[in-house]
Amino acid sequence: MKTIRRLIYGEVLYAVAFVTLGFLSLFFFFDFVEEVQAVGRYAAAGYRIVHALSYVALMIPSHLYELLPIAVLIGTIFVMARFAQSSEFTILRTSGLGPWRALRALLLLGLGFVALTFAIGDYLSPPADRAAQLLKARYQGSITVGQTGAWLKEQRADGQYAVNVRSMAPDGSMSDVRVFEFDSQGFLRSTLQAESAQFGADDAWQMAGVRRTDFPARGADTARIDRAQLASYRWPNQISAEMVAAALLKPKRMSTIDLFQYIRHLQANSQTAQRYEIEFWRKVFYPLSCLVMVVLALPFAYLHFRSGGIANSVFGGVMAGISFFLLNNVFGYMGNLQNWQPWLTAALPGMIYLALSLTAFGWLVLRR
Structure with a gap:
């Protein structure tokens, strides 16, 4: 059995390494073509080809994390179909x-891909993605979101x-x-407007260029x-640099631990965390989709292929992988809009494909 x-x-x-390399090369080419246009726009700020190449290279771990389950599906289908064609x-x-032995062997291999996907998505992709955004911001402007920036809340x-x-x-x-x-009754007590602020080492922000406005307490005799x-001004608070970065960056660029801590911060301050909870559970369930993919690929070993059959199987694997990727994104948006349970929203695409995999396994393998 070891042999x-x-x-x-x-x-x-x-096969998976070959498919992954092909996909990454394609994404690298597309990203680089897009960044070449940015080189022309920001040439005056010092943005050069070497910076564009560095930015595109730093985006590779994110693409690898998103593509690995699809590459596992296509590579495993190719191997199983080739084994079937050559008898x-x-x-x-x-x-x-x-x-059952074949299924157990593939599940053990799938667990290895699960661990690899989780490690890339939690330890390699977030810091590389953040470094890419900071590199781009150095020449193209600061990191922001929307028209007004990020909003945070702290209760005391x-x-x-x-x-x-x-x-x-x-x-x-931070700027502006x-x-x-x-x-405690919700009435405005004071406002601070600072041109810039730095994160301090003692749970405080060091602000510069501050305008402070104090309003009279409700029921006070004077209305001054x-x-x-x-x-300069020192403002003590519990809002860390990771929380500000989480509010400014996309949730998918955060690690599982950072997402969990930020969700707890939002819940403790009575803020909605639906979007981040969905992304947290997607981080949990997405690596497990590698197991679903190897189960889905096993029935191809029991089919009978003629000339050209492998190409059709690989094409079917590509379509199945793309449909899984699209379904995963669609359910994320739908769950956020319809206020579905976050764990169910993240797990539903994998559950659908797991049901299809087990159905195909039972029909094509066990019944034969």
Whole structure:
């Protein structure tokens, strides 16, 4: 059995690596063509071809994370179909490789792909993606989202704060920061407007160019509004650099731990976290789709292929992989709009394809 596993694993790994390299080369070419246009637009700021190449190279881990389950499906289908066409799988079956043993062998290989996908998506892709965005921001402007930037909220025993950060510079500093302080009854107590702010080491922001406005307490005898111009100001808070980056960057560019911590921060401050919860559960379930893909590919070993049959099988694998990718994105948007359970929204595409895989396995393998 070890010899059979070594044969199957070697062929599948080689095929998956070849498919992955082909897909990554294609995406690298498309990304580079797009960045060449950016070189012309931002040439005055010093953006050169070498920077474009660096940016495109840093985007490779993100593409690899998204493409790996599809590459596993296509590569495994190719190997299983080739084994069936050359009658190698028939010989393996007569040597004692039953359906359940074949399924168990592929599931063990799929677990390896699950671990690889999780490691890439959690430890390699987020820092590379963030470095790519900071590299681009160095020459094309600061990182921002929307027209007003990112909004965050912090609750305390005596009130709450609403914080607006317009953008983040490549060096990690924030620009055009506004802080609105409310009392326990929801009335505005004070505002801070700072030209820039830095993250301190003692749970505080060091602000520069600050305009502070204090409003009178509700029911006070005087209606005087105090205004002050401050060269610097220290504002203690619990909003970390990771939280600001999470609000400015897309959720899929965050690791699982960062997403979990940011969700807890949003929930603790009574903010909606549906979008981030869906992305968190997608981070959990997406690597497991590699197991679904190897199960879906196994029935191809039990089909009878004529000349050109492998090409049709590979094409079917490409279509199945693309449909899974599209379905995964569509369910993410639908779950966010329809307020579905986040874990169900993330798991449903994999459950649908798992049902199709088991149906194909039962019909084409066990019934024969």
